[in-house]
Amino acid sequence: MTTRLRVLDDGAWISVNDSREVRVSELWRLDAPDLCECALADLVVENFQSVGVDGSTVEARVYGQCIACGATGTTGWVPIGRVRGGEFAGLDRSAVRRVRR
Amino acid sequence: MPTDVENWKSEVYGNDIRDRLFEFAEEGYDSIPDDERDAWFERFKWWGLYHQRNGQEGYFMMRIGTPNGVLEPGQLRTVGEIADEYARGPGVNPIFGDAYADFTTRQSIQLHWIELSDVPAIFEKLEANGLSTQQACGDSWRNIVGNPVAGKDGQEVIDAWPVIRELNETFKGNDDHANLPRKWKVSVTGSADGSGQGDINDLAFEPAYKAVEGGGDGGDSDGDGDESGDVVGFNVRVGGGLSRNEPRLARDIDVWVPPERVPDVAGGLSALFRDYGDREDRYNARVKFLVDEWGADEVRETLQAEYVDFELETAGRDVREEYTYNTGEGERNDLIGVHDQKDGRNFVGLNVLVGRMGASDVLDLADLAEEYGSGEVRLSQRQNVIVTDVPDAALDDFLDEPLLDHYSPDPSPFMRGSVACTGTEFCSLSIVETKNRQVRFARWLKANVDLPDDVDEFHIHLSGCTASCAQPQIADVSLRGMKTRKDGDPVEALDVGLGGGLGENPQFARWVTQRVPADEVPGAIANLVESFAGERDEGESFRAFVARHDDDELDAFVDPEETDYEDPMMHNTKRTWYPYAENDSMEDAPPTPADD
Ligand code: HEM
Ligand code: SF4
Ligand SMILES: [Zn+2]
Numbered sequence: 001m002t003t004r005l006r007v008l009d010d011g012a013w014i015s016v017n018d019s020r021e022v023r024v025s026e027l028w029r030l031d032a033p034d035l036c037e038c039a040l041a042d043l044v045v046e047n048f049q050s051v052g053v054d055g056s057t058v059e060a061r062v063y064g065q066c067i068a069c070g071a072t073g074t075t076g077w078v079p080i081g082r083v084r085g086g087e088f089a090g091l092d093r094s095a096v097r098r099v100r101r
Numbered sequence: 102m103p104t105d106v107e108n109w110k111s112e113v114y115g116n117d118i119r120d121r122l123f124e125f126a127e128e129g130y131d132s133i134p135d136d137e138r139d140a141w142f143e144r145f146k147w148w149g150l151y152h153q154r155n156g157q158e159g160y161f162m163m164r165i166g167t168p169n170g171v172l173e174p175g176q177l178r179t180v181g182e183i184a185d186e187y188a189r190g191p192g193v194n195p196i197f198g199d200a201y202a203d204f205t206t207r208q209s210i211q212l213h214w215i216e217l218s219d220v221p222a223i224f225e226k227l228e229a230n231g232l233s234t235q236q237a238c239g240d241s242w243r244n245i246v247g248n249p250v251a252g253k254d255g256q257e258v259i260d261a262w263p264v265i266r267e268l269n270e271t272f273k274g275n276d277d278h279a280n281l282p283r284k285w286k287v288s289v290t291g292s293a294d295g296s297g298q299g300d301i302n303d304l305a306f307e308p309a310y311k312a313v314e315g316g317g318d319g320g321d322s323d324g325d326g327d328e329s330g331d332v333v334g335f336n337v338r339v340g341g342g343l344s345r346n347e348p349r350l351a352r353d354i355d356v357w358v359p360p361e362r363v364p365d366v367a368g369g370l371s372a373l374f375r376d377y378g379d380r381e382d383r384y385n386a387r388v389k390f391l392v393d394e395w396g397a398d399e400v401r402e403t404l405q406a407e408y409v410d411f412e413l414e415t416a417g418r419d420v421r422e423e424y425t426y427n428t429g430e431g432e433r434n435d436l437i438g439v440h441d442q443k444d445g446r447n448f449v450g451l452n453v454l455v456g457r458m459g460a461s462d463v464l465d466l467a468d469l470a471e472e473y474g475s476g477e478v479r480l481s482q483r484q485n486v487i488v489t490d491v492p493d494a495a496l497d498d499f500l501d502e503p504l505l506d507h508y509s510p511d512p513s514p515f516m517r518g519s520v521a522c523t524g525t526e527f528c529s530l531s532i533v534e535t536k537n538r539q540v541r542f543a544r545w546l547k548a549n550v551d552l553p554d555d556v557d558e559f560h561i562h563l564s565g566c567t568a569s570c571a572q573p574q575i576a577d578v579s580l581r582g583m584k585t586r587k588d589g590d591p592v593e594a595l596d597v598g599l600g601g602g603l604g605e606n607p608q609f610a611r612w613v614t615q616r617v618p619a620d621e622v623p624g625a626i627a628n629l630v631e632s633f634a635g636e637r638d639e640g641e642s643f644r645a646f647v648a649r650h651d652d653d654e655l656d657a658f659v660d661p662e663e664t665d666y667e668d669p670m671m672h673n674t675k676r677t678w679y680p681y682a683e684n685d686s687m688e689d690a691p692p693t694p695a696d697d
Contacts, residue, residue, distance in 0.1 A: 006105050006139055010383065010568070012529035013155075018138040020155050024566075025525070025532045025675040027584055027591050044584040046532065046566065047345075049384070067585050067594075067616055072346075 003083050005058060011047035014060055014080060016088040022060070022080050024048065027067070030078065031098040036071035040096065043067075049074055056082045059100065075099055107380050109140040110240065115279030118144045126220045130159045130695035147241065147279075149234025150220065153213065154529040156678025159693030160190055161215040162527055164237035165227065166244035167480060168269040169251055169262060169289075170208030170487075174476025179230040180210055181463030183223055188460065190214025191691035192679035194526070196537050200460040204453055206520060206572050207286070208480045209237060209244045213527055216694045235273050240281050242272040242371065247289045247297040249479040250448050253489055254292050255441040256433075258308040258420060259333045261291030264363050271364050278371050282378030283386035285371055286342070289335070289363070294433050295424030298482050300350045300607050301343055301572065303388045304370055306335035311357045311417030334359040336416045337366060339400055340392030343569035348609050349389040352397040354404070357417035369408030373400070421605040427483070427560070427575050428604035429644035434558045435483050437517055438510050439496065447496060448479075448489045451508040454543060455521040455536045456484025458508070465504050473499040482572075484520055514559045515546040520572065524565035524582070525674040526681075531565035532582035533593040534670040534680050538619065539563045545623045545666045553634045559643065560602075561626070563595070575601045577643045578626060579610040585618055592671045593619045597659055599629075600647025608644070613655040620671060624662030632658040 006015045014022040023045075030041040047063040059077040066072075076099040081090040091097065103111075113121070122145060125133050133141050142152045151162040165180065172180070184202045190213065193199040203211040215223070227233060236242050248254060251262040268287065272278050278285075289306040290297025299305025310331035335358050341351030358366045379385045392400055405413050425433040433440075437450040451466075458466070466486065470478050475490035486508070491499055500510065509516070519542070522528070524535025542561070552559055562576035573579035579598030584591055595617050598610030617625055637646050647655060674680035678690035 004136065004139075008139060008143070009529045015139050018135050020529075023155065023675060024530060025582075025584070025673065042586070044532065047530075065583070067583070070615055 003053060003086065005051045005053060007048045007051050011049065011063070014048055014051050014058075016058065016083065017086065019088070021088050022048075022090055026093060028078070029094070029096045030075065031096060032075050032078075034099065035073050035075055036066045036069050038066055038068045041066040041068065041071075043075070052077065053083070054100065056084060058083060058088065076101070103380060104383055105139070106143055106240075106383065109143055110280050112140075113144060115147060115241070115276060116274055118147055122148060122150075123221050126217050130217045130693055144239075147236060147239035149237030150215070151238050153527045156687050156690040157190075157192075157527070158690070159216065159695055160213070161217065163212045163215045163223070163234060164205075165210040165212070165232055165234050166237040167209060167232070168245045169247045169265045170249040170480030171262070172478045172480070173231060174471070176230055176232055177470065177478045178464060178467035179226060179232060181460050181467055183226060184212055184463060185460035187216070187219045187223055188212040188214055192682055194537070195681050196540055197457050198459050201457050202460065202463050203523070204456040204458070204480050204484050204486060206482050206484060206570060207244050208246050208249060208482055210480070211523070218694070233273070236279075240283050241279050241285060243284050243286050245269055245287045245289060246302065246482060248292040248294065249296070249436065249481045249487055250440075250442075250489065251291055253442040253444070253448060255443055256294055257292045257443065259291040259360065261289045261297075261306075264291075264306070264360050265289050267364055268367055271368065272371065278368065278375065281371065281375050282380045283383065285374060285388070287367065293420045293423040294426045295421070295428070295603055296426035296436060296482070298427065298603060299338055299341070300603055301341045301575065302351060303340065303342060303374075304367060305338040305341065305351045306358070306363060306367075307338065307419060307421070309334060309336040309357055309417035309419040311414060313359070313414065331418070332359060334417065335363060336419050339370060339397070340389040342387055342389045343572060343574050344387070344567065345384065346567050347389070348569070348574050349393070350607055352392050353416060354397045354401045355416045356401060356404070357414040362411070365409055365411075366404070366413075369404050372408055373403055377403070424604045427602055429558075429560065429577055429602040430604065430642045435485070435517065436481050436487055437485060437512065442489070445493075446489075447491045447493065448487050449491055449499065449510050450481065450485055450487045451505065451510055452512040452517050453485050453508055454516055455519055455539050457536060458486075462504065462507070466508070469499065469502055469504060513547040514552055514557055515543045515550070515561070518558055518560040518577070519543045520560070520562040520576070522564045522570040526679070528565060530568055531675065532584065533565050533595065533619065534674045535563050535565045535571070535582070537681070538668065538670060541666070541668070542623055542626075546626060549623075549664070550627045550630050551634075552630060553637070555640060556643065573598060573601075574609040575603055575607070576610065577601070578629070579612075580622065583616050585616040587618045591673060593674065595619055595622050597622070597625065599655055600644050602644050608648070611647070611652060611655070613652045614659040614661070617659070617661045618671070620666060620668040621661035621663055623666040624664040625659045627664070628660040628662060629658045
């Protein structure tokens with residue numbers, strides 16, 4: 001079964017199978033040494049740049065700002081949830097996310 | 102690889118969308134196949150319908166494009182009636198009620214909570230009254246903007262209204278220009294005040310004089326021109342826009358056109374954008390990025406070589422040194438108040454706080470426009486309305502009307518200067534709540550802050566994200582949605598920029614203070630104004646004051662502080678289905694209207 005993954009409305013959403021699942025304006029805890037020097041970035045998600053899948057893990061690259069240090073930029077691939085049997089389950093908002101290397 | 106949007110557009114786009122839209126409306130929202138929703142919602146934008154954010158499934162924002170902001174007699178009433186009948190949804194706004202129209206920064210009108218099943222009836226009513234939503238959103242010619250009082254303005258160099266009408270007729274519904282890589286925003290201004298805001302549009306025509314042989318193709322046939330005998334036409338600029346932290350001013354491509362050739366040049370540039378714009382990456386698609394890459398010279402050369410069949414003139418003598426609109430200096434910074442028309446009557450600009458007006462007020466205003474003027478009303482790019490054609494003899498009675506207590510021709514500077522975008526109430530991209538917040542800000546500032554006596558305008562623009570729909574970068578104080586932590590908890594916050602403005606030498610705001618918790622912003626502005634009042638040179642404008650200080654000094658002036666201002670929207674308003682609902686959680690979201 002293929003999963004339709006899309007960035008919609010100029011980066012406002014990740015749509016999974018034509019359902020709007022992940023939105024901008026959340027704060028994510030992010031282990032992203034390429035983005036800033038904070039041990040954990042506190043990232044305001046402003047814009048989704050692209051979405052993809054690695055195994056069953058749905059990942060996105062996001063533009064945002066770390067509110068702990070002020071750095072802005074686009075992240076590498078960050079997990080946002082999983083698809084199983086065509087169903088999407090988003091990652092918990094408080095989860096610490098690690099950028100795939 | 103072409104983007105999803107490009108694939109969808111290549112399948113069905115433009116006028117062809119309409120038939121399917123009407124079928125879906127007929128058969129109900131649920132008749133849109135699940136696996137085609139993303140595609141259809143993207144396409145519906147071309148017909149002015151934008152699906153609202155999540156929690157509001159099945160409801161649409163509808164944008165009506167009113168070229169140059171002109172509402173002919175009767176049209177405002179049509180808008181008011183449609184808002185009253187159809188723009189009501191499950192969410193009720195605590196300040197504005199449950200049916201209202203938004204006047205926008207591009208002289209359009211937005212209605213919310215529109216149901217798909219009502220679209221055919223609304224279109225029928227709009228079109229019967231000469232109004233349309235065609236291309237109000239989506240990747241093509243958007244609503245054409247300009248000086249809203251074109252044809253009437255005493256300060257006019259050339260009447261741009263016939264030119265705008267012709268462009269509108271030529272390029273709305275024109276299959277050759279229906280599918281562009283991205284939105285295409287055009288401004289045509291004929292007045293010397295700069296109120297068309299050409300600098301921040303993809304394509305701008307600005308008034309300019311040119312000495313052309315034999316009057317140049319009959320360009321002076323109506324005797325226009327100045328004492329030198331030069332002909333009046335337009336200089337052309339390309340590639341302005343504010344979005345995505347990449348604001349650009351439109352670049353001068355060294356072209357002057359007589360009015361009758363504007364459609365050729367505008368069509369040539371739109372075709373150039375269609376053919377050369379980036380369709381692989383929507384974030385790089387706006388023409389501003391093409392101009393970055395090519396430079397103005399190459400744009401001109403390509404236009405000349407491939408898209409027009411006559412010799413382009415070089416730029417003429419512009420009147421930019423006379424620009425006043427949104428400059429933060431001098432006269433006519435906006436179009437509020439009573440102004441002379443060419444024909445001896447008056448136009449009266451009324452302040453609409455954050456551009457939103459309840460449907461019953463819209464209808465009352467339509468009555469007043471008929472009673473005291475010609476029935477015509479126009480919209481400015483500062484989200485305000487202008488009643489035109491008011492004779493001197495009717496002026497006093499008009500100004501005494503009770504409706505004008507709310508929509509004042511002489512408002513407090515903080516009311517007058519407020520512009521706000523849609524924000525988390527309806528917009529998917531937003532980071533913070535905007536319109537109601539800006540109303541609260543303006544009221545608090547009016548009650549608590551005194552500007553120096555000689556300063557009667559102070560522009561504060563609030564945008565919920567970097568798309569910059571409220572044009573924050575050209576305000577005295579620019580506010581942009583962000584997040585921060587306060588006592589460890591995430592709260593809505595605003596970045597603060599200062600000293601932006603248009604004019605002969607436009608300047609974008611400098612972002613001097615980041616992530617101020619929203620409840621500390623009024624205190625920050627109060628402290629800023631106090632520093633300005635105390636330290637300015639005699640008669641100095643705020644913009645000039647900002648220009649002679651460095652970012653650190655300005656950051657110190659901003660000085661965020663809690664005050665008795667209270668902000669009820671500090672939590673993540675995007676996690677609600679509607680920020681102002683009593684039971685606001687996503688679980689309480691209303692069913693899609695089709696399931697009713
Ligand atoms: C649901 C509400 C809205 C959404 C989703 C939306 C979306 C956007 C987006 C994505 C951009 C960035 C454009 C780009 O990257 O090329 C933008 C810019 C802009 N929009 Fe909106 N917008 C909304 C409401 C409005 C309103 C109410 C107005 C007034 C007509 C408006 C006027 C503008 C302006 C002036 C800009 C910035 C200037 C520019 O770059 O062209 N938008 N909007
Ligand atoms: S500036 Fe951002 S939040 Fe405001 S209406 Fe535009 S896209 Fe939405
Ligand atoms: Zn950081």
